[in-house]
Amino acid sequence: MVWKTILETAIQTPSPHNVQPWKLRIRDDSEAELLIDSSRTLPKEDVTGSFILLAMGMFVESVSILAQSLGFDISFEILDDPQMLAHEIIADEGRPLIPFAMLRLAKSPSSTLDYPEDLFFKRRTSRLSLRPTLVPDSVLQTLIDLASGWHQIFRTTTERSEVERLMNLNTQALFSDLNTKDYHDEIIEWFRFSDSQSRERSDGLDYRCMNTPSSIFWMSAKMPWLMKVPLLRGLLSSTYRSQLGTIPTIGLLSGGFWDPAEAITSGRFLMRFWLELAKNDLYIHPFGNLVTNRPIAAKVEQEMKLENIWLVFKIGYSPEPRKSRRLPLESILIS
Numbered sequence: 001m002v003w004k005t006i007l008e009t010a011i012q013t014p015s016p017h018n019v020q021p022w023k024l025r026i027r028d029d030s031e032a033e034l035l036i037d038s039s040r041t042l043p044k045e046d047v048t049g050s051f052i053l054l055a056m057g058m059f060v061e062s063v064s065i066l067a068q069s070l071g072f073d074i075s076f077e078i079l080d081d082p083q084m085l086a087h088e089i090i091a092d093e094g095r096p097l098i099p100f101a102m103l104r105l106a107k108s109p110s111s112t113l114d115y116p117e118d119l120f121f122k123r124r125t126s127r128l129s130l131r132p133t134l135v136p137d138s139v140l141q142t143l144i145d146l147a148s149g150w151h152q153i154f155r156t157t158t159e160r161s162e163v164e165r166l167m168n169l170n171t172q173a174l175f176s177d178l179n180t181k182d183y184h185d186e187i188i189e190w191f192r193f194s195d196s197q198s199r200e201r202s203d204g205l206d207y208r209c210m211n212t213p214s215s216i217f218w219m220s221a222k223m224p225w226l227m228k229v230p231l232l233r234g235l236l237s238s239t240y241r242s243q244l245g246t247i248p249t250i251g252l253l254s255g256g257f258w259d260p261a262e263a264i265t266s267g268r269f270l271m272r273f274w275l276e277l278a279k280n281d282l283y284i285h286p287f288g289n290l291v292t293n294r295p296i297a298a299k300v301e302q303e304m305k306l307e308n309i310w311l312v313f314k315i316g317y318s319p320e321p322r323k324s325r326r327l328p329l330e331s332i333l334i335s
Helices: 002-010 048-068 082-090 116-124 137-149 160-178 181-190 195-201 214-222 224-228 232-244 260-279 296-303
Strands: 023-028 031-038 072-078 097-105 152-157 249-253 285-286 307-317
Touching: 002 048, 002 116, 002 137, 023 048, 023 307, 031 048, 031 082, 048 072, 048 082, 048 097, 048 232, 082 097, 082 152, 082 260, 097 116, 116 260, 137 152, 152 160, 152 260, 160 181, 160 224, 160 232, 160 249, 160 296, 160 307, 214 224, 249 260, 260 285, 296 307
Parallel strands: none
Antiparallel strands: 023 031, 031 097, 072 097, 152 249, 249 307, 285 307
16 A cells, blocks of 8 residues: 555654654545644743644655655645644643544656655764764755745854854753653653663653763653752763764754644745655754753744754764664554
């Protein structure tokens, strides 16, 4: 079946904390319903629902690109007002499965292959130290043009003091968030401290991919108060910064995102942006706390003189990083 061929690769789509919030009900050869699994959302961190809607938009775009490679076109219809979808995502109680979109598959008389299937497996996040080589101007311009075509702004900085100021803000945000009960209790549910746990769950933040020893990863989850102890805070900050390694370039994306409808469109753009990076052998590592921690986010926007920043990341060339696991297709298909 064409749907399953497409979906076997589409499940490689990235998502915040690798939560993989999608479920699918294949109705027939031409139609499938895409739903949000409300047990795989992040209401304490993603307080507007925008990041889960971003992930759903990315998944839709993955399906669309992969359908092209098989000679099909995908059309989709969002099944509810995006504001209502966002409300359900962050609600304490709601439907276990939230209908998101109807996907329709049709044979294309002239389909264009934008990104080959292998890029979905090549694309990944790298938390390793990046090589010092800067991204060529020609590649940066391609990314700037791609962003502009989706009404987004892509900007970078390679200025060392600016990079370090942003990384200092990142540390402040992370240490603060891990000591905020709602944030802490939600995120540690997605920490995977061992290989066996990672294999069993096939989701979440796998210590293998975090460039962090399992013991340190465990300590950050179970004893975040250490980050507040004056004598330890400096040491832990230095340790965390050293784990991030060489950061030759910081990238930022700015534009429509915080409105739920714009978040879906931004997700479609981000999937293409990430595949374009993979095509050019580039990796990124998003720093989510620089956006979700709103007081720190305001400082980032002031530092960069850029409004509506919704993604901050290091970008560059990397040794091949470990690959985060994905749920098997059979676990996201429902009858």
